[in-house]
Amino acid sequence: MKKILDSLDEFLSSRKEQEQQLLFFLPVLLFGFLSYSFLYSITNKNLNNSIRKENNLTTEIEQIKKTNISLKSNNVHLKKILKSADVKLKELNKEKEDLNILVNQLGFLKFDLPKWAGFYNNIPKLAQKHHLYILSLDNEMFEENNKELVQKKMSIQIEVIGNFIDFMKFVNEFESKKQLIKIESIEITSDKMVVDIDIYGAKL
Amino acid sequence: MKTDKLEKYFKKYSYNVNKVVGVDPFDFDNLLLLENGVLSEISKKEIKQEYLIASYIPNRDVITYELTIQKNLLEKIELEDYIETKCYEEVGLDEAEEYIFKHKVVDSIADEKNLIVEVVIISKTNMVEKYQSLKDNYGYLDYLTYPGYVFDVLYKENILEPQNDLYIYFTKDDIFITLYGEGKFLQTSVIPEGLQNIYEELVNSIKIKDFDFNVFMSLLVKKGLDLNNYSEKQHVLFNELSELFSNKFLIISNQIHSIVRKFSLTTIDRIYMSTIKGVIPGISEFANMYLGVEANDLKFDLNYNPNDIEIDQIMFLSMLSAQHAYKKEEQVDNFTIFQRPPTFFYRKSGQLISISIISLLLSISYPIYEVIDTFFINNSNETKQIELNKLKHTHNKLNKLNKNLKSKLEQKKSQKDNLIKYIKDRESIIDTIYKEKKGYVPKAVLIAKVSEYLDKNEVYLKEIKYGNIQKESKTTRTKSKKTKTNINSNNKKLLLLTVYSKSDSKITNFINNLVKDEHIIVETPGYKRERNLYTAEVGIKVEK
Numbered sequence: 001m002k003k004i005l006d007s008l009d010e011f012l013s014s015r016k017e018q019e020q021q022l023l024f025f026l027p028v029l030l031f032g033f034l035s036y037s038f039l040y041s042i043t044n045k046n047l048n049n050s051i052r053k054e055n056n057l058t059t060e061i062e063q064i065k066k067t068n069i070s071l072k073s074n075n076v077h078l079k080k081i082l083k084s085a086d087v088k089l090k091e092l093n094k095e096k097e098d099l100n101i102l103v104n105q106l107g108f109l110k111f112d113l114p115k116w117a118g119f120y121n122n123i124p125k126l127a128q129k130h131h132l133y134i135l136s137l138d139n140e141m142f143e144e145n146n147k148e149l150v151q152k153k154m155s156i157q158i159e160v161i162g163n164f165i166d167f168m169k170f171v172n173e174f175e176s177k178k179q180l181i182k183i184e185s186i187e188i189t190s191d192k193m194v195v196d197i198d199i200y201g202a203k204l
Numbered sequence: 205m206k207t208d209k210l211e212k213y214f215k216k217y218s219y220n221v222n223k224v225v226g227v228d229p230f231d232f233d234n235l236l237l238l239e240n241g242v243l244s245e246i247s248k249k250e251i252k253q254e255y256l257i258a259s260y261i262p263n264r265d266v267i268t269y270e271l272t273i274q275k276n277l278l279e280k281i282e283l284e285d286y287i288e289t290k291c292y293e294e295v296g297l298d299e300a301e302e303y304i305f306k307h308k309v310v311d312s313i314a315d316e317k318n319l320i321v322e323v324v325i326i327s328k329t330n331m332v333e334k335y336q337s338l339k340d341n342y343g344y345l346d347y348l349t350y351p352g353y354v355f356d357v358l359y360k361e362n363i364l365e366p367q368n369d370l371y372i373y374f375t376k377d378d379i380f381i382t383l384y385g386e387g388k389f390l391q392t393s394v395i396p397e398g399l400q401n402i403y404e405e406l407v408n409s410i411k412i413k414d415f416d417f418n419v420f421m422s423l424l425v426k427k428g429l430d431l432n433n434y435s436e437k438q439h440v441l442f443n444e445l446s447e448l449f450s451n452k453f454l455i456i457s458n459q460i461h462s463i464v465r466k467f468s469l470t471t472i473d474r475i476y477m478s479t480i481k482g483v484i485p486g487i488s489e490f491a492n493m494y495l496g497v498e499a500n501d502l503k504f505d506l507n508y509n510p511n512d513i514e515i516d517q518i519m520f521l522s523m524l525s526a527q528h529a530y531k532k533e534e535q536v537d538n539f540t541i542f543q544r545p546p547t548f549f550y551r552k553s554g555q556l557i558s559i560s561i562i563s564l565l566l567s568i569s570y571p572i573y574e575v576i577d578t579f580f581i582n583n584s585n586e587t588k589q590i591e592l593n594k595l596k597h598t599h600n601k602l603n604k605l606n607k608n609l610k611s612k613l614e615q616k617k618s619q620k621d622n623l624i625k626y627i628k629d630r631e632s633i634i635d636t637i638y639k640e641k642k643g644y645v646p647k648a649v650l651i652a653k654v655s656e657y658l659d660k661n662e663v664y665l666k667e668i669k670y671g672n673i674q675k676e677s678k679t680t681r682t683k684s685k686k687t688k689t690n691i692n693s694n695n696k697k698l699l700l701l702t703v704y705s706k707s708d709s710k711i712t713n714f715i716n717n718l719v720k721d722e723h724i725i726v727e728t729p730g731y732k733r734e735r736n737l738y739t740a741e742v743g744i745k746v747e748k
Contacts, residue, residue: 002343008553009545020552027560035567043574050581057588064595071602078609085616092623099630106637149636164665168655172648180640183647185671186699196671204633 103204109180111152111201119179119199123158130170132162135192144200152201155184159194167193216550219346220254221530226523227259227345228516230376232338236515238523243509251342258347258526260518261539263378263394265334266350267325269295270391272318275311283307287323295325302328304539306350308389314468322391324350326539339542347526348540352382352392354521356537357528359387363504367473371502372456372491373518374479376400376417381456383463383472390467393459395452399424399479402448409444421481430486449487453494460495478502480516645746647699653722654701654744661714666739667702670746698727699744708738715742 012020120139127134136159144150160167167188174181174197184196225246228234237246237255251257271290273281287307297303303325310320335345355371358364366387373380379395403420427433427442429449434442464472475491477483477499491499505520529535548554647670658665705711708731718724727743 005545005548005551005553005557008556009551012552012556024556024559027556028563031560031563031567035571039568039571040574043571043578047574047578047581050578050585053585054581054588057585057592061588061592061595064592064599068595068599068602071599071606075602075606075609078606078613082609082613082616085613085620089616089619089623092620092627095627096623096630099627099634102634103630106634109637149633164655168648168652171651172646175644175646175648180637182644183670185697186647186651186668187670188665188668190667202633202637 106202106204108178109200109202110204116154116199116201120154120156123156126173127158127160127162127170130162130166130173132160132166132170132193135159135161149202150200151203154199154201156197156199157194158197159192161192164188164193167195171195213547214549216546217544218253218547219256219530219544221256221527223252223255224523224527225251225255225257226519227257227338227342228519229259229262232341236513236519236523238508238520238527241508243505243513243515243520244511245513248341256346256526256530257338257342257344257544258349258523259335259338259345260349260351260354260522261326261331263351263375263380265326265330267295267297267327268352268392268394269323269325271307271321271323272315273321274317275319278309278319283309283321287321291323291325297325304328304331304541306537306539308353310388310390310467312385312388312390312467314466320391322389324352324539326350328541331539331541335542344544345540345542346544347522347529347538349522349525349537350392350539351380351518351522353389353537354518354525355382355384356387356389357521357525358504359384360528360532361524364474368469368471370460370472370475370497372475372477372499373502374399374477374484375518376480379452379456381459381463383467385467385469391463393463395455395459397452397455402445402452405448406441406444410441412441421479424479424484425482426485428483428485428487429490433485446490449490450494453490457494472497475499476502478517480518482514647746650699650744650746654699654718657714657717657721658703661705661710661717662707663703663705663710663714665701666704669700669702671697673698673700673743697746699746701742701744702739703742704737704739706737708733708740711738711740711742718742718744 012023015023123137124134136157138157140155142153142155144153160170171183171186174195175183180200180202182198182200184198185194186196187194222240224238226236226238228236233248235246235248235251237244237250269291271287271294273286284305284307288303288305291297291303291305292299305323305325307321307323310322313320331348335348338345351373355369359366364387366384368386369384371382371384373382375398377396377400378398380392381395382392383390399421400417403417406420407415423441424445427438429442429446431439431442460472463469472495475495475497477487477491478501483501483503488499488501491497502517504517504524505515508520509515525537529538545551546554549558651668651670655665657663703711703714705714711731715726715728718726725745727745728740730740732739
């Protein structure tokens with residue numbers, strides 16, 4: 001080291017003052033240039049990348065925090081709604097159950113082919129009960145798919161002869177039943193008495 | 205303490221003036237340390253950078269020259285150039301060689317018009333040859349002086365009062381006499397017959413077994429020239445030694461007379477005398493005898509040498525001179541060419557290296573700052589990334605929960621809608637059934653009621669028709685059979701009674717009864733009279 005310093009001293013002393021100043025300025029220029037050209041460009045790029053990443057992360061964190069707060073709040077709200085929905089559903093289910101009970105009680109309104117067959121087959125007996133003589137007895141089944149209530153309909157046409165009052169009693173027998181029975185048409189003449197009865201099978 | 209350390213790094217030179225090492229010019233391994241006013245022996249290995257290294261040039265390596273110059277010429281010439289030129293001309297110096305010239309102007313000679321310049325010349329080549337090894341060992345030689353100049357320090361350091369003093373010093377090679385007038389150097393005179401010469405003359409006269417130069421010197425400093433120190437058998441030796449020294453003192457005396465005459469001194473106040481190995485006992489009497497003045501011991505180390513180390517007084521005084529010169533920054537008498545370089549920051553190489561390092565540090569400082577900043581930001585980013593990952597995890601959980609809740613809610617909503625629809629359907633069914641049941645007018649009952657009014661008003665029934673009756677049509681039977689009848693189609697239905705009576709008023713009463721009493725809506729086109737019977741078609745709107 002001593003030798004290097006001595007040699008350097010000797011070298012510098014052998015130079016003119018201006019040359020010495022130039023030599024002294026040279027490292028400033030050299031290191032400044034090298035640093036700016038090679039180091040600074042890399043470190044600055046890295047720093048900027050890091051800062052950009054930091055900003056992105058910060059923004060992302062802020063956004064996700066906000067979203068999370070919103071989600072939390074939304075979830076709390078949804079839970080409340082769900083709770084009230086549960087209560088409402090419970091109420092509705094109760095209502096449904098009550099209605100079902102009621103509807104079940106109206107089960108006799110349903111389409112029931114054997115029962116309807118029995119009903120139809122019982123007409124001659126009923127006519128006989130009211131001293132009526134059946135001239136003709138006919139029926140026809142209809143599908144009522146478009147209707148809200150009616151699933152099936154059976155139209156029965158009864159042509160009888162007998163007493164007017166008996167006929168009215170006979171008709172009244174049908175109208176007094178709890179099923180959905182309607183008199184579609186009546187025709188009473190001196191020759192005969194005709195009644196068209198519709199029985200409806202409800203969708204329940 | 206810290207300040208001291210800082211001072212050490214930033215002061216111009218690394219030496220400490222209170223610590224001086226003296227190097228024996230005849231043996232570079234013979235070292236003395238003067239530290240804080242105390243002398244001690246020191247080895248080469250113990251030499252520290254802070255020690256000032258001092259030595260002196262033996263007389264044999266010095267050329268002295270006395271130059272007489274007219275006083276009035278002094279103002280007209282460049283003295284140093286003049287001296288050099290004169291020396292090269294008159295002393296016969298080799299012009300191819302470099303020399304170091306030091307001089308003292310002495311203005312106290314008898315000749316008032318002139319003055320003397322005492323020049324000391326040293327060959328640079330010789331100096332390099334002689335002291336290169338010393339320089340290689342210690343790196344530098346801070347102070348190298350001429351023996352004649354060393355006594356100057358005695359006055360400058362107030363060890364002696366300025367008077368006319370004569371210093372006589374016996375070395376191995378020579379005897380040198382130095383004269384100081386009132387504390388100022390006047391002249392040095394060298395007699396080239398030193399102790400070696402005396403020894404040789406002695407051994408030529410007397411044969412003594414194993415009597416080498418060192419034994420001679422021991423004899424000299426122990427017994428010296430004092431008869432009392434010699435046994436009777438040794439008187440021959442004493443006599444011989446006395447004779448030899450008498451001869452030398454005669455020469456010294458002549459030299460002194462010559463000097464005294466030259467400098468027109470009235471008296472010599474003090475004489476100091478010693479040898480390179482110490483003071484010779486009894487020499488004072490010799491001085492008194494030959495010089496007329498009692499000689500003092502040339503020994504100035506008493507206050508510095510508590511251990512009484514054998515010291516070459518010239519070396520000691522050169523150490524004191526070095527200390528004084530560096531204290532007062534007076535380097536006039538310093539012959540060294542191996543000067544200590546300044547400390548790192550004060551030498552050009554150090555400054556260049558410092559500038560280079562500072563430039564390097566400054567130039568990389570901002571990139572380093574950026575690297576550090578990047579490091580910390582990256583660390584922070586890692587923490588943020590972890591936080592973000594946690595937040596994302598939470599977000600996913602919340603999102604999943606949210607979707608789950610929404611899905612559940614949709615399910616519930618769907619369930620609710622289905623239930624509501626179901627309930628509405630059920631309610632609608634029940635409502636419809638209720639309405640149908642409640643709103644249905646039993647036809648048998650209606651016809652029975654109508655029959656009652658017929659009987660009451662003596663109106664007779666010819667024909668009854670019920671159904672979707674068109675006024676023109678006789679019956680709706682066929683139509684009703686083939687049409688999918690709406691359960692609510694009763695609104696359009698009509699109960700059409702074909703009645704007859706003997707009186708039209710009875711039919712009217714019958715209709716009025718139906719309308720007023722039963723609030724039945726009746727439509728009738730009027731009567732027909734056929735064979736005293738009134739016939740009417742009465743249409744009753746059955747459903748409301």
